[in-house]
Amino acid sequence: MKERIAGIYIKEGQLPEIFGEDHASQIINLGGANLYSDVHGRIEAVENPQYIPGFWGKTEISNISVLVGENGVGKTTILNVFRSAYTRDGLPGENPISFIIERDTTVGVTYEVCDPRKFYTVYYTGHYESFSMEGNNDYYKDISISETMYEDIKFTTGNMAQLMLLADSYRIKRWIKFRAQPGVSKMLGKTALPVFERIKIKVHNDEKRFHDTSYNFRPFFEDILSSIKTEIGKTHERKFEELRDQEKLRDQKYDDEEYRIKLKYRIIESVVRKIILILEGTGNKYLEEGKIRNDWDIESVQYQKNESVKDKINWFLKNAYILYEKNKIYFPRREIMDFMSTLISCIPHSNKTKNWTEFYVNFEQAKEVIDAYDVFILAFKDHFVYDKDTPITFSVDRNLSSGEKNIYNLFSNFSNWYSDVLNGVDVDENRASIKTREFKNYIFLIDEGDVGFHPEWKKRFVNILIEFFSFLLSNKNVQLILTTHDPLTLSDIPKNNVSYLERIGDRTVIRPDLDQNSFGANITDLLKDAFFVKDGLIGDFAKSKINNIIQRLNTLTSSDLSDAERQTLSKEILLIGEPIIFNKLWSMYTERFEVPDSMRREYLKKQIEELQKDLNKLDRK
Numbered sequence: 001m002k003e004r005i006a007g008i009y010i011k012e013g014q015l016p017e018i019f020g021e022d023h024a025s026q027i028i029n030l031g032g033a034n035l036y037s038d039v040h041g042r043i044e045a046v047e048n049p050q051y052i053p054g055f056w057g058k059t060e061i062s063n064i065s066v067l068v069g070e071n072g073v074g075k076t077t078i079l080n081v082f083r084s085a086y087t088r089d090g091l092p093g094e095n096p097i098s099f100i101i102e103r104d105t106t107v108g109v110t111y112e113v114c115d116p117r118k119f120y121t122v123y124y125t126g127h128y129e130s131f132s133m134e135g136n137n138d139y140y141k142d143i144s145i146s147e148t149m150y151e152d153i154k155f156t157t158g159n160m161a162q163l164m165l166l167a168d169s170y171r172i173k174r175w176i177k178f179r180a181q182p183g184v185s186k187m188l189g190k191t192a193l194p195v196f197e198r199i200k201i202k203v204h205n206d207e208k209r210f211h212d213t214s215y216n217f218r219p220f221f222e223d224i225l226s227s228i229k230t231e232i233g234k235t236h237e238r239k240f241e242e243l244r245d246q247e248k249l250r251d252q253k254y255d256d257e258e259y260r261i262k263l264k265y266r267i268i269e270s271v272v273r274k275i276i277l278i279l280e281g282t283g284n285k286y287l288e289e290g291k292i293r294n295d296w297d298i299e300s301v302q303y304q305k306n307e308s309v310k311d312k313i314n315w316f317l318k319n320a321y322i323l324y325e326k327n328k329i330y331f332p333r334r335e336i337m338d339f340m341s342t343l344i345s346c347i348p349h350s351n352k353t354k355n356w357t358e359f360y361v362n363f364e365q366a367k368e369v370i371d372a373y374d375v376f377i378l379a380f381k382d383h384f385v386y387d388k389d390t391p392i393t394f395s396v397d398r399n400l401s402s403g404e405k406n407i408y409n410l411f412s413n414f415s416n417w418y419s420d421v422l423n424g425v426d427v428d429e430n431r432a433s434i435k436t437r438e439f440k441n442y443i444f445l446i447d448e449g450d451v452g453f454h455p456e457w458k459k460r461f462v463n464i465l466i467e468f469f470s471f472l473l474s475n476k477n478v479q480l481i482l483t484t485h486d487p488l489t490l491s492d493i494p495k496n497n498v499s500y501l502e503r504i505g506d507r508t509v510i511r512p513d514l515d516q517n518s519f520g521a522n523i524t525d526l527l528k529d530a531f532f533v534k535d536g537l538i539g540d541f542a543k544s545k546i547n548n549i550i551q552r553l554n555t556l557t558s559s560d561l562s563d564a565e566r567q568t569l570s571k572e573i574l575l576i577g578e579p580i581i582f583n584k585l586w587s588m589y590t591e592r593f594e595v596p597d598s599m600r601r602e603y604l605k606k607q608i609e610e611l612q613k614d615l616n617k618l619d620r621k
Contacts, residue, residue, distance in 0.1 A: 003441055004062045004479055006032025007100035008078065009043065009113055014096030015081075018074035020507030028078070028510060030065035030481065031497030032102045033109040043100065043113060050496045053104070059470040064462065064480045066493050069501035073508045075483040079123065079445045119479075120439035124413060125447035126406045143413045144447075155389065169393035171409065172199070173370055176394070177419070178412035180367045187467045191457055193404060199366040200395045201346070202358045203266045205273050213279040214290020219298045220316050224272055227309050232265045259351035266357055267343045268309060270391040271336065281385040286322050293319040313337075322383070332379030339376035342369055343392070366394065378423055386425050402452045410449050411468055418472055441477045444469070448483055455488060462492035490518040538578070546581060549573060553588045561593075570599045574606060 010019070010026040019026060025038045033053075034045035056064065067075045081097050101118075102111045125144045152170040153163050178184065179195060210218050239257050279286070296302050296319065306312045317333035346365045361369065373390060380386070400408070450461045469478045482489065490498060495518050500511040538546070549572055561569070573589055576582040586603065589595070595603075 002062060002104045002477055003118060004032055004102050005099045005443060006030055006034060006102040006111060007036045009098040009100055011096055018077055018508045026510060028499045031063060031494060035496060036100055045111060048496050050494045056466055059466055060473055060476050060478045061466050061469060062477050062479050064493060065497045067483045067499050067501060068485060070485050073501040073503045075501060076447050079447055119441045119443045121443045122417060123445045124449060126409060126449060126451050141417060143417045145409060148413055166393060172394040172396060174412035174416045175408045176366050177370055178415045183471050187464060193407060194398060196363055196396045196398060198360055198397060200358055200360050202393045203270050204391050205270050206277060208277050208280050211280060212284045212287060213276055214286050216290040216292055217320060221276055223298050224309060224312050227312060228265050228269050231309050232261060235261050256350045259356045260347055262356035263347050263359060264344055268340060271340045274391045278380055278384050278387050281387045289322045289324050291321055291323050329383045335376045335379040339372045342372040381425055403454050406452045442473060443479045446482045450484060450486060450489055458486060458488040461489055488523055491521050491523055494519045549585055553592060558593050566593050574602055
């Protein structure tokens with residue numbers, strides 16, 4: 001039985017900041033099987049003549065609706081009330097709106113007014129807003145740019161520049177994961193988003209003091225970290241001797257080998273310190289519970305016979321465990337060693353960065369590193385803190401346009417969110433592991449998701465959304481509610497799926513629809529409606545220029561203007577692209593002033609260009 005939210009019922013007087021003081025109840029229809037209205041306090045339904053079951057194709061999309069209007073009419077505020085539908089415990093909260101939910105049954109369509117507890121709601125906007133983490137709960141998730149950035153850096157200290165670099169790294173990591181998904185290139189089609197061919201990885205070491213790490217583990221960690229420093233020196237000395245014996249000791253060769261040695265051990269130390277951070281973040285519940293098999297310690301022969309740092313780490317991970325409530329909890333040894341090995345395998349043969357904490361990888365290598373880290377960190381989540389802070393950061397040396405960034409942010413944020421759902425993790429303010437529930441019904445609120453897009457991308461926006469959510473959430477019931485003030489998106493949306501919000505005085509009114517159908521409509525025709533652009537389609541600056549030209553032509557004579565002023569006036573007229581306005585003003589000019597040959601030549605060139613365009617159109621038929 002398929003369900004959808006067919007309308008938003010706003011109780012009387014509940015949203016005065018939008019609809020005015022003591023406003024009547026309002027219903028925003030979303031294009032369901034019925035159209036709804038409030039008749040004397042009773043909701044009545046009439047059949048929606050434009051409703052077509054399966055209209056969005058053989059996809060997971062049950063419906064797409066759009067709230068459209070200029071800035072300030074309340075589109076975002078209406079979406080925001082979804083946040084307050086529930087408390088953080090997932091219980092119904094005080095909400096100024098209710099939802100008209102339709103169900104397709106064997107006997108027809110039924111509906112009821114209720115809260116959308118069978119829907120999991122996800123909100124996204126590309127605008128930077130104030131943080132509002134209290135809105136997240138068991139039925140609602142905010143993955144907007146602001147909230148995502150806050151979650152990325154909220155436990156990190158540093159100056160603003162350091163925090164922004166870290167936020168950029170998390171964003172790039174999400175972009176790479178999204179771009180590498182099967183089917184994404186086909187979905188994007190002609191959008192031509194750049195693929196990052198060269199990615200810089202920086203390896204960090206966070207020196208955390210022991211507070212909550214198990215007492216029995218601390219000597220082993222201290223010895224391993226100390227051994228790293230010792231082994232760097234020995235390895236460096238041995239390699240130096242090898243190169244000298246082979247008579248290959250050149251400055252560049254020496255620098256390259258020194259770089260590779262230092263970077264390798266930097267990676268090993270970083271992974272070890274990350275394990276310590278996870279133990280520290282888990283809290284003190286394992287302080288006494290850390291055990292080593294057979295009560296061995298760092299003086300035991302079994303441990304001391306390990307000569308290399310990697311052997312010591314491997315031995316510790318094999319023999320260390322947590323004894324908690326009679327259960328033995330072991331470290332995810334394979335995942336730890338795989339992550340370490342993946343990073344080390346990406347170390348280049350030559351030093352291109354002049355910094356032994358950094359190295360460059362290609363796109364495929366970056367994806368391998370990200371996948372290995374995700375497996376590594378997820379392996380801890382059942383018994384330790386889910387600490388997503390990574391010991392490595394990513395950066396790219398390519399500047400993206402704002403539109404490209406917005407496309408990447410939109411789709412990668414949704415991909416990353418659903419990856420967390422599938423992996424059963426989410427992170428709250430206390431860094432506790434949460435089992436994220438997987439629902440059958442999802443509603444996605446996308447607030448001006450097309451902001452900054454090139455017009456060609458806006459034309460493809462709805463089609464890409466359908467393809468994206470269909471392969472992201474297969475076998476789910478998906479509904480989209482979009483906001484926009486751009487008519488380019490509307491030509492893909494049926495008329496009764498669009499709600500037009502218009503500000504009149506101090507209140508917003510809901511217009512039932514425009515006089516024409518939106519679906520398949522010519523975008524120019526939509527723009528001509530005064531709802532979108534008041535006082536015509538010409539920019540205000542151009543309009544003021546044209547009005548000034550008209551005023552001068554009506555009031556000035558040839559003696560009032562110098563030759564240079566007359567030439568400037570004629571050049572301004574020649575700039576005008578709208579043919580009717582241009583021809584009329586040029587006619588007025590030639591009647592009043594003598595036109596020099598140079599200006600006549602420019603006029604004739606423009607006429608020839610227009611005629612050539614008409615010929616080209618005929619040739620293409």
